[in-house]
Amino acid sequence: MDRTRKRLPRSVREREIVEAALRVFARHGYHAAVVDEIAELAGISKPMVYLYLGSKERLFVACVQHASRTLTVAFRDAAASGDEPELRLWRGLSAFFHFVAEHRDSWVLLHRQAPELSAAITDELAAARASVLAEVGALVRRGIEEGGADARLGAVDADFVAHTLVGAADSLADWMAGHPDETPERVALRLMNMIWLGMRDVLDGELWTPPPPPAE
């Protein structure tokens, strides 16, 4: 560790600690993460961590908020420009894949924690995950509405599509790790093609249905 950096102002130190913690929590999960390691990675002693963040739990919450904010902002910025919804959704998904590729730790922190953590942590994680789904869902909803398909909203409600997209994107983030030549844009494009076209078909009334079970 670079122990020559000393006497940093409070706000800087705090950010450094949160960034170090993010890495450690993401790599090991909440329970297996050890505060000593976080301190060492941040280049300070353990009491500093407690002086600044108070407890392991509060430190974790700070990490979740940091990750959630960063991701939401990245997605929203990418999807904000005023084009038609499907272009914006594509931009958002591209931003998402960029994000998970470049800030893998943040995504892992948000989506790969063991269940049954403390209430404070569970609430914070749920809020962060809901925030992502809300962003995606809003974009999808606008796309559906612009498709003029209010009557069939039950068939492809935006929430369902948002879960599908986010889940698929999560899984594809792993897939990307094994395909280093793929760009986030290309992955987003392929995902768009499957989900978006499929959704359009459904909105247009083209439905696949299983054959009725043979009469017995």
Added chain:
Amino acid sequence: MDRTRKRLPRSVREREIVEAALRVFARHGYHAAVVDEIAELAGISKPMVYLYLGSKERLFVACVQHASRTLTVAFRDAAASGDEPELRLWRGLSAFFHFVAEHRDSWVLLHRQAPELSAAITDELAAARASVLAEVGALVRRGIEEGGADARLGAVDADFVAHTLVGAADSLADWMAGHPDETPERVALRLMNMIWLGMRDVLDGELWTPPPPPAE
């Protein structure tokens, strides 16, 4: 616990222990799970757990194998019967949603563990997850091939679709928890309609592409 059951044959005891462990690991995650609780839930004393399974780690591996086998079998059985691929995929997805609804613990055990566990555990989890992806991928591949689209395999390779489907299904399993009126079949159907129809479109050459960036 029913402490009157004693002197059970080895295989029965072992299965009971693994089932108890599965619940505890799924609820708390590997690190937060406590062997005492597993022993109590299994109705035996802690040394028995060690006598039968050797260590917490080996016990966890046994749980992963149990869950993986159960899920794979359920999926394969559902998708095995000799109909056309898309019907089999739908049956497989239905079986999957049935499985996650009824054996939530097993699915959680396989997909919600904190990262960076020991090598033995990581390997086992990776194998289990790969196994599910392989099942789905095989089905998708057959569907694509039957669609006679060998030439365009790069555009929608089965592996990509399998990741998309499994990730979406994972996320939708959560979505189902908030929509108790949905049946696994209906969810599987909606997912099929989006992914499958979209994929067919793509195979048929209908591609969505972003507009070229405006010339500057």
Added chain:
Amino acid sequence: MDRTRKRLPRSVREREIVEAALRVFARHGYHAAVVDEIAELAGISKPMVYLYLGSKERLFVACVQHASRTLTVAFRDAAASGDEPELRLWRGLSAFFHFVAEHRDSWVLLHRQAPELSAAITDELAAARASVLAEVGALVRRGIEEGGADARLGAVDADFVAHTLVGAADSLADWMAGHPDETPERVALRLMNMIWLGMRDVLDGELWTPPPPPAE
């Protein structure tokens, strides 16, 4: 430590732990006492202490209850026999001085703790101290009543005398430490002579009053 004693039954171990803890708490006070030292003195490892008593605080409470019960019983037994009150009081005080001489730790534990401990501990200590005062007070009250002095009860109410006696006895327990030739009986006798005779005088109406301040 005698590490050859092993596998003791639960109740025996528990008593040994409490006895060891009593010594350590009495010697160092609650905060400065270290659980490791208690464990070592009890001849076991630290986790045993927690397995049996749960926490440092609960361990302390157990010690207080043990000391309080022992002292109360010793005093009550000595003062129980059916003679006249002053004889019983003398016997009780003798028993008290015997107790503090022989179980110095217990007395110190009850009366020399730093203030502002946790509520649980404070309550337990208060109860233990009140218990001693109640024993003494009951004896004094009977003596006063037998003295037939109901009307003047305000002047020498039993509670006041009980506090006086217990406080004096506490202080004299220290004094005894510097006078090893004194027996508990002799100390009790001298204390009786001062307090009891003085009280009788007061009951008999013989009051000392300060002279009025000189007119200015």
Added chain:
Amino acid sequence: MDRTRKRLPRSVREREIVEAALRVFARHGYHAAVVDEIAELAGISKPMVYLYLGSKERLFVACVQHASRTLTVAFRDAAASGDEPELRLWRGLSAFFHFVAEHRDSWVLLHRQAPELSAAITDELAAARASVLAEVGALVRRGIEEGGADARLGAVDADFVAHTLVGAADSLADWMAGHPDETPERVALRLMNMIWLGMRDVLDGELWTPPPPPAE
């Protein structure tokens, strides 16, 4: 805290620190007291405490000396005027009860510390307590001598009476807390009546003795 007061002369600052420390030590006891709290209560930063007093231990010693001096002076001043001994003793006791009522912290600091502190602290506390006993003892001794009872000094030596008085007074200070209508003077008067009259009786040869145990 009034942070506008700055650059105080050394002696003033030091007294402020000691007074703050006295309160904190009295409320929590030596071990549970935290230097941060003392600094905050004194309205300065922690390094100042160390600059002025050197260490927690030296700070505590300073508090003990301060409390001891204050109490001794109060007692001596009250008991100094040239009347007969019993009047002076009564005045001294009154002053004592005034003191514990008004400077409760100081009395608690001197008499309610957990045992087995460091040698430096133990010595200082012992000295302070001895100082109080010496004051009381001197007064009692003069009273006894004036009673012309040198021959029977063994029966009621002043040291014994001093311990009795101080212990009783300590205990009665607690009793006063539950009787807010009592004045220090009245409590002192009642204590005088019991101890002093009893002592006079003893000096006059009136002794209570237990009946001989029945011949067996």
Added chain:
DNA sequence: GATGAATGAGCGTTCATTCAT
């Protein structure tokens, strides 16, 4: 003179694991 920033060392507590029966 005064302080914000920083840490070494220690304590309460827990848990996977094993021994003696």
Added chain:
DNA sequence: TATGAATGAACGCTCATTCAT
């Protein structure tokens, strides 16, 4: 076969104390 009893090794957290400014 089965278990009550026991522990080594960590980990979260705190506090007296000291630099660097």
